[in-house]
Amino acid sequence: MNKLQSECDLQRLQAITAFRLGREGEGSNALVKFIDGLAPVLESNSALLGPDEAALLSEIMAAQQRGDYLFVADLLEYLLPATALGGISTA
Amino acid sequence: MHDYSINNLQLLQQRWPELFAKLEGASELAALEYIDAGETPTLLVNGIHLSSCFDRVGEARLQAAEVPQGSHSVWLYGVGCGDLQCELLSRDDLKQLDVVILSLPLLKGVLRHFDHQQWLGDGRVRLHLGESQRDIRAPFAVAPACLKIVDDGAARLRDLIVLELETRHINARVRNNPQFLQQIQENMALVAKEPSVEALFGTRHGAQFYVAAAGPTLRENYQRLKERDGDTLLIAVDAALKPLVREGITPDIVVTIDGVRDHIMALFDLDLTRFAKTPLVYFPIVHRDVLQRWPGPRYAAYGSSPLYEELLLQHPKGLLYAAGTVLHAAVDLAVKMGGGKIVMMGTDFSFPGRRSHVANAVFCEDVAQSVHQEWVVDGHGGQVPTSKNLRGYLRDLERYIAQHPQVRFINSSRAGALISGAAYLDAI
Numbered sequence: 001m002n003k004l005q006s007e008c009d010l011q012r013l014q015a016i017t018a019f020r021l022g023r024e025g026e027g028s029n030a031l032v033k034f035i036d037g038l039a040p041v042l043e044s045n046s047a048l049l050g051p052d053e054a055a056l057l058s059e060i061m062a063a064q065q066r067g068d069y070l071f072v073a074d075l076l077e078y079l080l081p082a083t084a085l086g087g088i089s090t091a
Numbered sequence: 092m093h094d095y096s097i098n099n100l101q102l103l104q105q106r107w108p109e110l111f112a113k114l115e116g117a118s119e120l121a122a123l124e125y126i127d128a129g130e131t132p133t134l135l136v137n138g139i140h141l142s143s144c145f146d147r148v149g150e151a152r153l154q155a156a157e158v159p160q161g162s163h164s165v166w167l168y169g170v171g172c173g174d175l176q177c178e179l180l181s182r183d184d185l186k187q188l189d190v191v192i193l194s195l196p197l198l199k200g201v202l203r204h205f206d207h208q209q210w211l212g213d214g215r216v217r218l219h220l221g222e223s224q225r226d227i228r229a230p231f232a233v234a235p236a237c238l239k240i241v242d243d244g245a246a247r248l249r250d251l252i253v254l255e256l257e258t259r260h261i262n263a264r265v266r267n268n269p270q271f272l273q274q275i276q277e278n279m280a281l282v283a284k285e286p287s288v289e290a291l292f293g294t295r296h297g298a299q300f301y302v303a304a305a306g307p308t309l310r311e312n313y314q315r316l317k318e319r320d321g322d323t324l325l326i327a328v329d330a331a332l333k334p335l336v337r338e339g340i341t342p343d344i345v346v347t348i349d350g351v352r353d354h355i356m357a358l359f360d361l362d363l364t365r366f367a368k369t370p371l372v373y374f375p376i377v378h379r380d381v382l383q384r385w386p387g388p389r390y391a392a393y394g395s396s397p398l399y400e401e402l403l404l405q406h407p408k409g410l411l412y413a414a415g416t417v418l419h420a421a422v423d424l425a426v427k428m429g430g431g432k433i434v435m436m437g438t439d440f441s442f443p444g445r446r447s448h449v450a451n452a453v454f455c456e457d458v459a460q461s462v463h464q465e466w467v468v469d470g471h472g473g474q475v476p477t478s479k480n481l482r483g484y485l486r487d488l489e490r491y492i493a494q495h496p497q498v499r500f501i502n503s504s505r506a507g508a509l510i511s512g513a514a515y516l517d518a519i
Contacts, residue, residue: 020143021153021154022238023257024256024479025261026257026260068138068140069235069236070236073143074143
């Protein structure tokens, strides 16, 4: 895992923990950084963003929008690693 | 799907008969769904998952870990699915667990769908209604999704919990903002030679003050402000400047404390010549361009933020209370000047009429229903939309008011948030 991926994964884990503890501001901040961290990787390898991955990212954003933060944490922790994005953000 | 209501409610009735009676009278949540699609079942309430769908126990363990080991007495806010209670009660050294119910309709739902007998039957547990709690108690744990489903009477408590959960993060963001640190450095020389806000303290003992913020209901007060006598001082926050001037009203003192340059410059983007004798009270985080535009005398003040700790030692100045909003500083200035009665205008902490600000304020806009799903109780006993930030500012102001019983605080409008501790202008 390179430095960018490591930072990306750190933000994902921070978002998960913060959301589960009710720290929405901290979690949202980490989530934004996580998404920002994914962007350059996806730009250089667009094959990583298939329909499943795009749908999952949309679901994450929709859950965050409605304030369903424990579900955001679930998606980041349990579903995202099972997609191609998991290769970016986890070891 | 099993219905656990009978056993749960029997236990509740035996131990807390009064609470049971209230629960019987509570309404049912319409948008409640039992979800069993993941590894562990949970409830979906108004689009909010009450817990993890994959590992409820692991989640509860993480939440419980926020409470220091060895704590004998712990407060838990929100009932949730019951996992957090069981996790905390598994600690041998825990002697008392005070569980605070934030929503009776939600309690009905979780008692139906999950077996709560283990913790309800534990002699260390005491149950409370959120409406009976004036302040949060520590150490505490939170079932965070329960903060989204709250009875009106528990709204204030919810806001205090949210404030507590977010404060550390907010402080860290301000403290670590390089732009703000640079602006303070650039203002050092200016701050060193300018008078302290302390020069204004104690100069108006027992006087009446009007404090004007830029909430939508400010406009209800224009006539009163135009007709004010010379003994009543008007302190305006920066955002209220433009709408007041548009009405021909000149504040006696203006307060500004925000470090975002372009935002604040827009508030001061008007003909300022009428303010040649009007004091501007500012925090050193305010951009120098803003300060240099002000034609009148300036008074430096510090907030309690760690940002100012070093500066306070080098160049001592007066302190003003401000927990995120300039309104706090304006109110504290009125108090420290000696105010005996403080009438707050446009201090809505919400969006009455779905407007963000009073007309002619720089950032005045319509507030869409979908953007802000939060609410506070208004002066009529209804709900008025707001944002989490505004709610936090409101609760901090209420705490401030409670700490100053010698001052009479008046809220000029019922359309905005009810401010605990402030009487209504139409009721005095």
